[in-house]
Amino acid sequence: MENKGRSGIKVMAGLIGMIKPLLGFMFLAILMGCAGNLCAIFIPVMGGYGLLSAMGLPQLFSLKQAGILLVVFAAVRAFLRYTEQACNHYIAFKLLAQIRHKVFAALRRLAPAKLEGKERGNLISMITTDIELLEVFYAHTLSPIAIAVITSICMVVYIALLDLALGALALCAYLVVGALIPVINGRMGSKAGQAYRDGFGQLNTVVLDNLRGMDEILQYHQGEKRKGKMEEQNKRLERAHRRLKGLETGQTTFTDIAIMSAGGVCLVMAALKVSSGNLSFAEGFLATIAMMSSFGPVAALSSVSNNLNQTLACGNRVLDLLEEEPLVEEITEGVDFRNGDINAENLTFSYGKSQRPILSDFTAELPKGKITGILGKSGCGKSTFLKLLMRFFQTDKGSISYGGRDLERIKTRELRKHIAYVEQDTFLFHDTIGNNIKVGNLDATDEEVKEAAQKASLHDFVMKLPHGYDTLLSELGDSLSGGERQRIGIARAFLHDPDMIFLDEPTSNLDSLNESVILKSLKEEAAEKTVVLVSHRKSTMGIAQQVIRM
Ligand SMILES: Nc1ncnc2c1ncn2[C@@H]1O[C@H](COP(=O)(O)OP(=O)(O)OP(=O)(O)O)[C@@H](O)[C@H]1O
Numbered sequence: 001m002e003n004k005g006r007s008g009i010k011v012m013a014g015l016i017g018m019i020k021p022l023l024g025f026m027f028l029a030i031l032m033g034c035a036g037n038l039c040a041i042f043i044p045v046m047g048g049y050g051l052l053s054a055m056g057l058p059q060l061f062s063l064k065q066a067g068i069l070l071v072v073f074a075a076v077r078a079f080l081r082y083t084e085q086a087c088n089h090y091i092a093f094k095l096l097a098q099i100r101h102k103v104f105a106a107l108r109r110l111a112p113a114k115l116e117g118k119e120r121g122n123l124i125s126m127i128t129t130d131i132e133l134l135e136v137f138y139a140h141t142l143s144p145i146a147i148a149v150i151t152s153i154c155m156v157v158y159i160a161l162l163d164l165a166l167g168a169l170a171l172c173a174y175l176v177v178g179a180l181i182p183v184i185n186g187r188m189g190s191k192a193g194q195a196y197r198d199g200f201g202q203l204n205t206v207v208l209d210n211l212r213g214m215d216e217i218l219q220y221h222q223g224e225k226r227k228g229k230m231e232e233q234n235k236r237l238e239r240a241h242r243r244l245k246g247l248e249t250g251q252t253t254f255t256d257i258a259i260m261s262a263g264g265v266c267l268v269m270a271a272l273k274v275s276s277g278n279l280s281f282a283e284g285f286l287a288t289i290a291m292m293s294s295f296g297p298v299a300a301l302s303s304v305s306n307n308l309n310q311t312l313a314c315g316n317r318v319l320d321l322l323e324e325e326p327l328v329e330e331i332t333e334g335v336d337f338r339n340g341d342i343n344a345e346n347l348t349f350s351y352g353k354s355q356r357p358i359l360s361d362f363t364a365e366l367p368k369g370k371i372t373g374i375l376g377k378s379g380c381g382k383s384t385f386l387k388l389l390m391r392f393f394q395t396d397k398g399s400i401s402y403g404g405r406d407l408e409r410i411k412t413r414e415l416r417k418h419i420a421y422v423e424q425d426t427f428l429f430h431d432t433i434g435n436n437i438k439v440g441n442l443d444a445t446d447e448e449v450k451e452a453a454q455k456a457s458l459h460d461f462v463m464k465l466p467h468g469y470d471t472l473l474s475e476l477g478d479s480l481s482g483g484e485r486q487r488i489g490i491a492r493a494f495l496h497d498p499d500m501i502f503l504d505e506p507t508s509n510l511d512s513l514n515e516s517v518i519l520k521s522l523k524e525e526a527a528e529k530t531v532v533l534v535s536h537r538k539s540t541m542g543i544a545q546q547v548i549r550m
């Protein structure tokens, strides 16, 4: 996947762009957060007012009033904190659902061409952990930033009203704790954050590979080598993690030092001003309490920046996927499929600009209602040709038409409805055999499923299974033979009942008995269907009414 490496601001803007429908909730969360934090800050300040009036220094609030306000603030603070969090989580989970939806839509858009070579582990980690981590951005990043800014402005104003110089000091201290330290930390950690996320995705890919290829690993004694590869990935991940943790510790320390120093400087300044008669004791006292108790919201920002690196790295990857251009756009506005001869004219195709052409100026005519066989040595582009006919990829030059209608104008959905394509490998879902056949037609009745299975020479095998068509594939321990898998793929195609059937090596794993049953079915179907058959087997090619050599 193309890595656009956007700046942090761009990623944030992209992520915030998705929040529009929930802006109201966002404002509510920020409002409650600000009010809650101000309550928390003014609890000790109220204590200060109470103390001052107890000492006989007349203040804005009497001891009793200050006491009542203190209790009210405490209660309101708790309530506001709860509702703020509830709001944030509501937004976050709503958004996560939407982002998941968008990611799945993107995958659908990109499939199959762009997903063929994708590292699946990376995709899995994106769909799960990456999206999950974005919750942190929405619930614990956006509103804390807004809350810190607003609360700090309020506090600067309050302290400045008591004493201008102390107000300026507060402003500087907030900027250092809430902006300078997090920004420096963010800069230092951004590479480590990205490395951590990437490493995590790669580790997923390696683990998945090892699980899938367990048989080969054992057979060829690759255990140590594969283990070494996994350990190497693990170490890389650990290095990135350690660096992130180190930065986190450094940042907490610097934040604490900055807060302590600001408090100390404020105290000294206030003391000097009071002793020189430039400030009353009460004002100096209140300003110092207000300043010392007001670092909560900005300090929260410093921990935000630790996660921010990782969150932005995730956001970047998710945005990459969402913005990735598909190789082949689905045609939604176009003409219907017309059953007729298939004409491929002067096709030239390569899988990438820099790659060798698989087809060069290839022309073929596949007549309607006939069985056309395609012959050619391995790697010459037979499967590729079928994929081009299915418009999984687009030709570089030349054209394909069905019944005289250009493939580039036919609605993609229509095309797939009228053609069944049995690929070289059949993918089976974790479901029952019956449902795996029904992939070809979800509305099929049991009778139709049985009929399709009979045509594919699969029915007798299914009837011997413990629960017949309801047997879960996992019950069989994924132990279906290559031929059985193939026959499920063929049964799917028969059940789909299309105008055309494209079969890529449908009989490569079958014994001659099963093969002959399927060939007989195909011949019968071919009376009204167009069949395209790729095979290296002479016996299978025997049913072809015309043969194209590639
Ligand atoms: N997604 C892909 N990206 C890049 N190259 C590919 C891709 N798929 C296939 N190829 C390459 O294109 C060439 C043709 O592949 P294709 O699968 O069409 O061959 P084939 O004629 O079907 O071979 P076989 O008889 O072995 O199935 C091969 O060299 C293959 O490595």
Ligand SMILES: [Mg+2]
Binding pocket: 382, 383, 384, 424, 504
């Ligand atoms: Mg092939």
